[in-house]
Structures are given as C-alpha cells and as structure tokens.
Amino acid sequence: MKKRNFFQSSMFPLLARKKRGEFGFVWLFAIIAGGAILFLAIYGSVKFGETKKFQSDTEIAKTLAILTDPMQASFAEGSYGKISFREETRINNICFKEDFGKNDISISTKSGIVKEWGKSGGAISVHNKYIFSKEKNEGKDFYVFSKPFEFPYKVNDMIFLMSEDYCLLNPPEYISEEIIGLRIPNIKISNCSDSDTVVCFGKGNNCDIMVYGVCMTDCNSIYEEGTVEKKEGTMKYKGNLIYAAIFSEPNIYECNVERLLQRTGKIAELLSEKADLINARDCNTNLKPDLLIWKGLTENATSENIILLNQISKKLNRLNAGELCRLW
Amino acid sequence: MVRALSFLEKKHRTSRFMFFFFVEKKKFLASRKNYNSLAILKNNKAQMKIQQMAFMILAVFLFFILVGLFFLSIEFRGLRQKAMLLQEESAVSSLKVISDMAEINFDSSETLVLDEDKLRILLGDFGKYYETFWPVSSIKVYKIYPAGEIIKCPSLNCNYYEIYNSGQKNVKEYSTYVSICRKIKEFSYVYDKCEIGKLVVGVKTNE
Numbered sequence: 001m002k003k004r005n006f007f008q009s010s011m012f013p014l015l016a017r018k019k020r021g022e023f024g025f026v027w028l029f030a031i032i033a034g035g036a037i038l039f040l041a042i043y044g045s046v047k048f049g050e051t052k053k054f055q056s057d058t059e060i061a062k063t064l065a066i067l068t069d070p071m072q073a074s075f076a077e078g079s080y081g082k083i084s085f086r087e088e089t090r091i092n093n094i095c096f097k098e099d100f101g102k103n104d105i106s107i108s109t110k111s112g113i114v115k116e117w118g119k120s121g122g123a124i125s126v127h128n129k130y131i132f133s134k135e136k137n138e139g140k141d142f143y144v145f146s147k148p149f150e151f152p153y154k155v156n157d158m159i160f161l162m163s164e165d166y167c168l169l170n171p172p173e174y175i176s177e178e179i180i181g182l183r184i185p186n187i188k189i190s191n192c193s194d195s196d197t198v199v200c201f202g203k204g205n206n207c208d209i210m211v212y213g214v215c216m217t218d219c220n221s222i223y224e225e226g227t228v229e230k231k232e233g234t235m236k237y238k239g240n241l242i243y244a245a246i247f248s249e250p251n252i253y254e255c256n257v258e259r260l261l262q263r264t265g266k267i268a269e270l271l272s273e274k275a276d277l278i279n280a281r282d283c284n285t286n287l288k289p290d291l292l293i294w295k296g297l298t299e300n301a302t303s304e305n306i307i308l309l310n311q312i313s314k315k316l317n318r319l320n321a322g323e324l325c326r327l328w
Numbered sequence: 329m330v331r332a333l334s335f336l337e338k339k340h341r342t343s344r345f346m347f348f349f350f351v352e353k354k355k356f357l358a359s360r361k362n363y364n365s366l367a368i369l370k371n372n373k374a375q376m377k378i379q380q381m382a383f384m385i386l387a388v389f390l391f392f393i394l395v396g397l398f399f400l401s402i403e404f405r406g407l408r409q410k411a412m413l414l415q416e417e418s419a420v421s422s423l424k425v426i427s428d429m430a431e432i433n434f435d436s437s438e439t440l441v442l443d444e445d446k447l448r449i450l451l452g453d454f455g456k457y458y459e460t461f462w463p464v465s466s467i468k469v470y471k472i473y474p475a476g477e478i479i480k481c482p483s484l485n486c487n488y489y490e491i492y493n494s495g496q497k498n499v500k501e502y503s504t505y506v507s508i509c510r511k512i513k514e515f516s517y518v519y520d521k522c523e524i525g526k527l528v529v530g531v532k533t534n535e
Contacts, residue, residue, distance in 0.1 A: 025374065029378065033381070037385075037389065040392075044396065099461075127461050128429070128461060128463055154430050156429070156430065270446060270449055270450075277448065278445065281510075281512065282513050283511050283513040283518060325518055328435065
C-alpha cells in the first residue's frame, strides 16, 4: 500500500487535492502580494529613514549658518567659538563666485552598519558670509575663528572653520599674541605633536604649510603681505587673509577672495555716491575719483593681484584720513 | 444552495475516496453529470478564494497606508514649527549682522549705528544689486523721534526707508533700536548728527 504524503492529510484538503508538483493560484497570488507588501514596507522604511536623515542634516546646516552670526568679529579685532557635535560630522563647504557669490553649507553624518559617510543634507546658501575652510571638514569639534577684511574700509568678516589641529612654528609676534589672546585650543605655538598640521613661517623642516612674508614698505611686520605654500597650491595674501590662506583649500580661498574683492568694488561705488551727498552738504571730500578707480581695479581682481592692490589701498586710506569729512 | 454545495462536496469527497480506494476511474467519469458539477464547484471556490484574497490584500494595504500616514503626520508635525523657529533665530541674529554691514553701517567702528547717506543711496538703483544678497525678506528703517506721520523716503522730511522688500506675503517682522547718523558741517565744524531709529527685518512665515 502506498503511503499518503503530508498534504494528503485532512489538515490541508485544498492542497491534498492537487496533483504532485501543481502550484495553486492562491499560493502564487499570496506570495506575489505578500512579497510586494514586504518590499513596499522595507522600501518605505528605508526611504523614510533617508528623509529623516536629510531633514536632520539640513536642520544642522541651517543652525550652523545661524551659529556663525554671533561668532563674526563685527567690530572686534577677532573672535573665536567652538561648535561640537555628538557624533562624527562632515561639513561640506562649496563656494560660488557669481554676483556677490555664496557659500553652500551642507552636512553629512555617518550612517549604516559600516558607518560610511551618507548623502549630505540640503545645502544652505549663505550670501553675506565668507567661510574659509576645506571643502570637506570632518570631526566632532569644529573651531570657528573670525577676523575682519579691510581693504581699506571694512568689507566684511571672514570666518575660518577648521577641525584639525595646527602648530605654528616661528610665527610673527602679532600672530602669536592673537592666538594666545583668543585662546584657540586647536592652534599651538609650540610643542607640536605628530598629528598637527605644521605651519612654518619663513623657514623650517617637515612643514606642511610654508608662509613667506614679502612686505617691505609701510608695514609693521614682513608677514603683512606674502604667500602661503601648500601641497595643493600657492596663495597670495594681505593682512588677515593670512589665516584664510593657512586654514582653507586654495579653490575655496580663491573663490572667497574674489567674492570679497567684488564686494569691495561695490562698496567703493556706494562710498563714491556718499561723497556726492556729503559734498552737497558743504562737507567736501575729494575721494570720489580715487574710489571709482578703486572700484574698477577690485571688481574683477583675483588673489594674484592682492599684493599690488594692497599698496593702492594703503594710499587710499591715507587720503581718507586726511579728509575733513571722512567717508569711512 | 448551501445544501446543494455540501451535497456536491460530499459526493465529490466520496468519489475521490472511492477513486483512491480502487474504484475504476472510467466508471466514475462516465457519469457526465458528476464531472460537470465537480468542475463548476472547483471554479466557484477558486473565484471565491481569489476575491477573498484580493479584499484581504486591499485591506492590509489600506491598513498599512493609514498607519504610515498617521506615523508620518506625527513625525513631521514639528517640521514646520522647527523651520519657523530657525527662520526666527536667523532673523534675530540678522538684525545685528545687517546693521553692522559696511553697506549701511555708519563708520565701521560702532555696532547698531546706521549711515543715513548710505540708506538714501540704497533706496535708488544701487539697491537693486543687493536684492539677492540680503539674508531676510524685508529691511526697513524708521526714524522714531520725533513721533509723527510716516513719510516714505525719498521725500522732504521723510522718516521711513524701505531698503529691501522681496514682495513676499506672510512676513513676520523683528526690530531693534538703532542710531541713524550723518556727517554735518556747521561753521567749519564737522560733527555726527544722530537720531534714534528702528531697524525692522522681516522673515517669511509658513502660517
């Protein structure tokens, strides 16, 4: 006598009636529909997680843009602040030059089992700030340091964003005083460690960054003008742009300097119109022609011209100081 | 109908039982009536099952969709409020940033002091360059002393400067007190004449 198979038992009458190897439509339907539901549920939850992450990263980027407001130097010589995150975070900074330009700030955090950098959140465009940093800055603690850009009038504050530790070797006195005064913990003047990015002024061995000062006339220090050399390239600077050149990547530096120079030109135009208004009130100033020339020189200038422009800027500042009705 | 179905089912089971227990197949199938009724029953049951399954799947789908929507509404309820809060924070911190900008600040050494001459210039064509630059929806400056009728600049004895207006609706405004100054020369003596004013910035709300 033949043995009855499992499905031929009374518990599965529907299947028991099927021939061996026959697959019922109901089963097929249930498997397909069940699979579709499962797939949609998994896809939905993954997408939802991604959306939540995107939302949170965008929120952080917006908060970061707001947080940098009080960290700007304003009328102080400089200011410093620290931003800490609970987990490893990457701040992406992309610079655009068109018109007044902008810095697009976006955030990405590590996600998944392997903890890889995920897709970054929505970029927050900042038109009225000049953020000097690397394109990708990673870490839990970020240091924000701000100095004004004056050319010769104040144009705006520059914000230096960094996460790495720096060690400055043989810096000029005015720089070491500034760093010690602001108590910036990630910038050392001595006792360098192996993980530090070593910045040498003038000379030095095993330097990651070299700074050469070229200022000869009308300067307090040789380093008021000069060049900063890195593996990625060489950048010319004047005044406080020395920090920008040290702490940022050449492409971000060049883009932000061009934005600053463009704004310098626009402010020169504004001041030339102001000269007309105060002249009308019998408060004479003769700076208008110089300002219009200055506007023409700065609007399309690059960092390559900065040292030459600095000489004209100094002259313009002297002229303004001699006026009865100063424009700035 | 139910009786007929159960009868047919019983008959079918019996015949299947007989089939398994050595009843000759030929004899059973010879009855054409038996064969047809069995086929109809099978077909009806299968259709019923498919309908049940379809309804069940629809119900499960709808249930999950409703649960999902409920969950999403809870999760994203605070999103609009958060965005609004961030906008407000941004506007409040912008007050100082805007007043300290070289384009409207008086002499680049004092905070919250605006230059009246620069305000006048920004009202003209020059202000158009800055339309994409301002981090807020609107910027207005009022002279608040002496209090009186608001007269829009440029005009004689005006006291209200509309520096920028994006034209957006649902704008919430935030303000701070400022000094509005200009250089005056009187009897060969130059001094800064300052008046008290209010800087008002607006941010778009989603309400």
